[in-house]
Amino acid sequence: MKKVINHPSFRYLLFGFSLLFLFISFYDYNRISEKHIETEMIEITGENNQLINGAITNKIKDQLEILQNYAKLIAYHEDITSKEVFDLLEPLTKEDLFTNVAITTPDGISYTSPTHTSNNSERKFFVEGMKGKTIISDMITSKISNEQVIVMSVPIYKQAKVIGVLRVSMSTTLLPEYFNLSFLSGNISSFIIQRDGVNLTPKKNYYNFFHMLEKDERNKEIEKEMKEKLANGDHGYITFKLNNKTRYAYFSDVEGTNWYLLSVLPHSYVTERINHNLTHTLLLAGKVCVLLLIIGIYLLYLMNESRKEEVKNQEKLHTIISNTPGISFKHKIHNPASIQFFNDNRKLYAGYSKEELLDLISTDLSSIVWEEDLPIVEQLNRPQKKGTVVSNTYRILLKNGHMQWIFDQRQSVLEKDHTIWLYITVLDVTGMRETQERLRLSEERYAMILKETRSIPFEWNVKADTITFSDAWTNTFAHPKVIDHFLSVTNKYFKDREYTYIPLMENMIRGQSSDQIECILPSGHNENIWVKIHAKALYDNNGFLTRIIGSILDISEEKEKTSRLIKQSQIDGLTGLYNRITIEHLINEACQNNPDSSLILFVIDVDDFKKVNDTYGHASGDEALINVSKALRKCFRSDDLIGRIGGDEFVVLMKANTNVYKELPTQKISMLKNMLSNIHIQKDINFVIHCSIGISIHPQDGTNYKELFTWADHSMYEAKKHGKNTFVYQPKNTEKP
Numbered sequence: 001m002k003k004v005i006n007h008p009s010f011r012y013l014l015f016g017f018s019l020l021f022l023f024i025s026f027y028d029y030n031r032i033s034e035k036h037i038e039t040e041m042i043e044i045t046g047e048n049n050q051l052i053n054g055a056i057t058n059k060i061k062d063q064l065e066i067l068q069n070y071a072k073l074i075a076y077h078e079d080i081t082s083k084e085v086f087d088l089l090e091p092l093t094k095e096d097l098f099t100n101v102a103i104t105t106p107d108g109i110s111y112t113s114p115t116h117t118s119n120n121s122e123r124k125f126f127v128e129g130m131k132g133k134t135i136i137s138d139m140i141t142s143k144i145s146n147e148q149v150i151v152m153s154v155p156i157y158k159q160a161k162v163i164g165v166l167r168v169s170m171s172t173t174l175l176p177e178y179f180n181l182s183f184l185s186g187n188i189s190s191f192i193i194q195r196d197g198v199n200l201t202p203k204k205n206y207y208n209f210f211h212m213l214e215k216d217e218r219n220k221e222i223e224k225e226m227k228e229k230l231a232n233g234d235h236g237y238i239t240f241k242l243n244n245k246t247r248y249a250y251f252s253d254v255e256g257t258n259w260y261l262l263s264v265l266p267h268s269y270v271t272e273r274i275n276h277n278l279t280h281t282l283l284l285a286g287k288v289c290v291l292l293l294i295i296g297i298y299l300l301y302l303m304n305e306s307r308k309e310e311v312k313n314q315e316k317l318h319t320i321i322s323n324t325p326g327i328s329f330k331h332k333i334h335n336p337a338s339i340q341f342f343n344d345n346r347k348l349y350a351g352y353s354k355e356e357l358l359d360l361i362s363t364d365l366s367s368i369v370w371e372e373d374l375p376i377v378e379q380l381n382r383p384q385k386k387g388t389v390v391s392n393t394y395r396i397l398l399k400n401g402h403m404q405w406i407f408d409q410r411q412s413v414l415e416k417d418h419t420i421w422l423y424i425t426v427l428d429v430t431g432m433r434e435t436q437e438r439l440r441l442s443e444e445r446y447a448m449i450l451k452e453t454r455s456i457p458f459e460w461n462v463k464a465d466t467i468t469f470s471d472a473w474t475n476t477f478a479h480p481k482v483i484d485h486f487l488s489v490t491n492k493y494f495k496d497r498e499y500t501y502i503p504l505m506e507n508m509i510r511g512q513s514s515d516q517i518e519c520i521l522p523s524g525h526n527e528n529i530w531v532k533i534h535a536k537a538l539y540d541n542n543g544f545l546t547r548i549i550g551s552i553l554d555i556s557e558e559k560e561k562t563s564r565l566i567k568q569s570q571i572d573g574l575t576g577l578y579n580r581i582t583i584e585h586l587i588n589e590a591c592q593n594n595p596d597s598s599l600i601l602f603v604i605d606v607d608d609f610k611k612v613n614d615t616y617g618h619a620s621g622d623e624a625l626i627n628v629s630k631a632l633r634k635c636f637r638s639d640d641l642i643g644r645i646g647g648d649e650f651v652v653l654m655k656a657n658t659n660v661y662k663e664l665p666t667q668k669i670s671m672l673k674n675m676l677s678n679i680h681i682q683k684d685i686n687f688v689i690h691c692s693i694g695i696s697i698h699p700q701d702g703t704n705y706k707e708l709f710t711w712a713d714h715s716m717y718e719a720k721k722h723g724k725n726t727f728v729y730q731p732k733n734t735e736k737p
Helices: 002-006 008-074 083-088 124-130 172-179 181-185 217-231 267-322 354-362 371-381 430-452 471-477 486-494 502-510 556-570 580-593 609-616 618-635 666-677 705-721
Strands: 098-104 109-111 117-119 148-158 161-171 189-194 236-242 245-253 259-265 327-332 335-341 389-397 403-414 420-428 456-461 466-469 482-484 514-522 528-539 545-554 599-606 641-644 649-655 691-698
Touching (some): 008 083, 008 148, 008 161, 008 172, 008 189, 008 236, 008 245, 008 259, 008 267, 124 148, 148 172, 161 172, 181 189, 217 245, 259 267, 371 389, 371 403, 456 471, 466 471, 502 514, 502 528, 502 545, 528 556, 580 599, 580 641, 580 649, 599 618, 599 705, 609 618, 618 649, 618 666, 666 691, 691 705
Antiparallel strands (some): 098 109, 098 161, 109 117, 148 161, 189 259, 236 245, 245 259, 327 335, 389 403, 403 420, 514 528, 528 545, 599 691
């Protein structure tokens, strides 16, 4: 089939068939266009007829209205044939349009002047006019001028009674001018005819439409059909022949008359349009032919260039194949016996001689293919489209019984003689497959190591902005293994957070080769996990950052342990309050952060606490201290600092208002004393705890812990001197401790 298609004779035949098809198409197009033009012309004729008919009807109505107005004026006179009446009608009689103007009395006598009369008692216009009807007559012969005229008549009423008829006569020769038919019709010829075919507007001696039709069978049928339609008052299209030329016409009745308007489209006008269309069709056909010729020439050029390129590609293919390691050969599709070798590599003969190998290729090469890989070879042997490259790897059995991995690549090529050859290259990839197998085992071992380790490896492709994690990432954090647009994700979720990995990213991007950071990563389970990230930057040959690799280690447990240890080192083991070192640090920090704020330091010492230990034992003493610490927590606010600095000695730092110097927080002190007095110990419920309190105020009495404590401690001892169970505050400028 391909040989037939590529044969030159077939191409010439196809070209000739295309030209014939093109000619038939344009001929059909021209014929359909001519039919469309005829239909369009007929419709235009009908539309023109309706427009002219409307104009004629309006003209007649206007004229009748003028006559009716004159009739009304005549009715005011006693004698409708008097000189005064004819003087009144003088504008009508002077018009060139009317051959005469007359008034007919009820006895049928018509007066064209007071003295000139004629008998019209039998005329239709008189008979119908006396019945009160307005009449526009068919063509009649005037008794006065002996001309062919049409008559317009209106009744003359007086007191609702017809007393005469006013009529005007118009020569039929004036009708075309009166109705302005030439101007209104344009390229279409229009005639006013009666139902019997008489032409009221004759042209070229066509006095009767039916008489001017050529006497053939077709026109006889048209005449019969049209007479029936005229008799029934119908309208419609007709096609007839005149002077051996086809004419298109439309007729419609004129309102208020027995007339019909006949519009005839000249044959020359239709012919002109058809010829014009034919010219355009021929021009279009010529343009299409030129375009097809250009396309044909261009396609021939492309085919020639394609052949040249194909020859070059074949030469290149021969050169490449000849220098390819392994065996390269070709044979015709479905004809392995036509095999031709390009190069020779005895290592790929599978231990066979060249003759034995040729025999295997020509007959059944699958006999040496590893059984499990037969489907692969069958897939390679399936027919492929020209130019398609297919390849795969399979195993063969050597003559000595060993196994060898083969890479097989083949491509179908259309050569100069239009035959398709299969080009095949075979490579020994046994060593590569062994390397791949070792790599696979290494990857499996690596995966097992990753599974056992707590670290989560990651790799961030900076250019693609994609970060990839190991499977452990999804298991631990419930996030996707691969995250695209990593910078956008970071900016969206971590920009305003604390303890993020953003500083590490910034350092690496600025050029730091490696870094580590401890930060918080949110998991998909709405948990915040402390991690330590180790990262290392990788650069290309030009020194540009390409990737960042590293690992993520979950340190939540270590952080929690550290937090517990830190808390234990800061808290008094018995009371749960801050210990001496911590409270001292926190108070110094508060003073530094609030240099101008009023802060009150309370130094609280339990009165006679030694008596509790000596009398009731240390367990009761511990019980009392725990209850005192509870009372302090209840009495002061959560943001106040409370600490135990000795056996029975406590300190509290409270933020105060600006009037602290004028009014001490006595209410707070009273509440504390009251709460302490309600503390009892189990061994003696009657024992009451009291305390002495010393006060100092920041920054008036000191700007750090040492200064504030020294002054408050002095005040506390003053309270003990004043009988205990009270408080003392002495401004620093009154007395020094």
